[in-house]
Amino acid sequence: MxxxxxxxxxxxxxxxxxxxxxxxxxxxxxxxxxxxxxxxxxxxxxxxxxxxxxxxxxxxxxxxxxxxxxxxxxxxxxxxxxxxxxxxxxxxxxxxxxxxxxxxxxxxxxxxxxxxREVRQRQPLLVLDGPAAVEPDPLVRRSVEEDLDVLLPACVAMFTEEVGYSPVGGDGGRAYRSRVAELVRTRRSFLRLDAGEGPALRPVLAPGTARRVAFKAELGAVSSGAVQVQGVFVDPQLRGRGLAAPGTAAVARLARERSEVAVSLYVNDFNTAAVAAYRRAGFRAVGTLATVLF
Known part of the structure; x- marks a missing residue:
């Protein structure tokens, strides 16, 4: 030693x-x-x-x-x-x-x-180990390769908002695109496209609106006993319309198709809207994480 x-x-x-x-x-x-x-x-x-x-x-x-x-x-x-x-x-x-x-x-x-650069001292660790408390959004599905061009801007926006800088580096974003593509390839990426479907979207989307991501999330970590949801994102124009809780519930349902693993995520305690959405979906607190960013 x-x-x-x-x-x-x-x-x-x-x-x-x-x-x-x-x-x-x-x-x-x-x-x-x-x-x-x-x-x-x-x-x-x-x-x-x-x-x-x-x-x-x-x-x-x-x-x-x-x-x-x-x-x-x-x-x-x-x-x-x-x-x-x-x-x-x-x-x-x-x-x-x-x-x-x-x-x-x-x-x-x-x-x-x-x-x-930043110390986030309290990040509640939440888990869903049973049925969700809300009906999963039926329009949330696994991402496919054809979604990559519309998915990538949402991933960049989420990363920048959460971490504080853009993941698009000196390579023009090739490395980050490869990371997102790998999550899609391994069936760990989920989205809902805003094709104008569903009552939550009709008030803000006009007919013929170009495709964009209304909701997306990934499984950032996967083991035989648990999965961890990361990168949850709702388009800013659609926030407050109730997409986060059923969207996250849908991700949990899809993640547990093959095995009844615990579905977890962690969130900044100051993000009260996200904490409330996850609790509505049925997640409960099991611990507290912290992150130190450089």
Missing amino acids: LRTGARVLGDGDREELLALCARDAVTNVFVAGRVETHGADARRLGGELWGFGPPGDLQAACWSGANLVPVEAGEPALDAFAARARAQGRRCSSIVGPADAALGLWHRLRPSWGRA
Whole structure:
């Protein structure tokens, strides 16, 4: 074991790591999904998984890639993970996880990493583990390849509104388009097009209006025990018309077509309209996450 107390995990740790994630399948869905799909070897993951505790006694873990995500990490593990993160320097764009752990990591790293762009300290983690409380929107469906050109602007708008900057980088947006296309290809993207159908849309859409996305969402993480809905977006001109709750209920129904997994999402506590919509759909709070953005 390294003197920091943290070690890089590999495929030999896969089953123990999945057992660790299964202690809280909803909270740990991101790491569990990556390990189930790619194993635990860094060469396939595109990042590293750090462990705290020797083989056979894995007590905590942390994903280190585009973001830093602690798993079941108490104070000693946070000390170990922060030491390793300081040693390699900041490579991530965010720290995200259970509020105590994510903010604990940030407290340890801030003296060497400097100021964050934004710290979102309270993000309720919500779950729907039974039938939705509202009728799912029948016009919400899985996205298909032919939707990509109309879907992409909605994805860019949602990302920019949520994160604070556009995902369209120096490559003209090719990398982000590829990411959205991958979500479509893997059946993890959902939308409702505003073809003028449905009473919620008739007051604002004139006949012949060009296609656009009225509602969309993705499954940002998928494991055998849970899925996490992300990127929920309602066209600004259609907000307040009751699309979010039945739209999210429809995503939950479609996500559970093959398996009765728990459907989760997290939301900024200051987004009171979104919190209310998810609660109307039947989601209940099971924890609190936090996100540190760089």
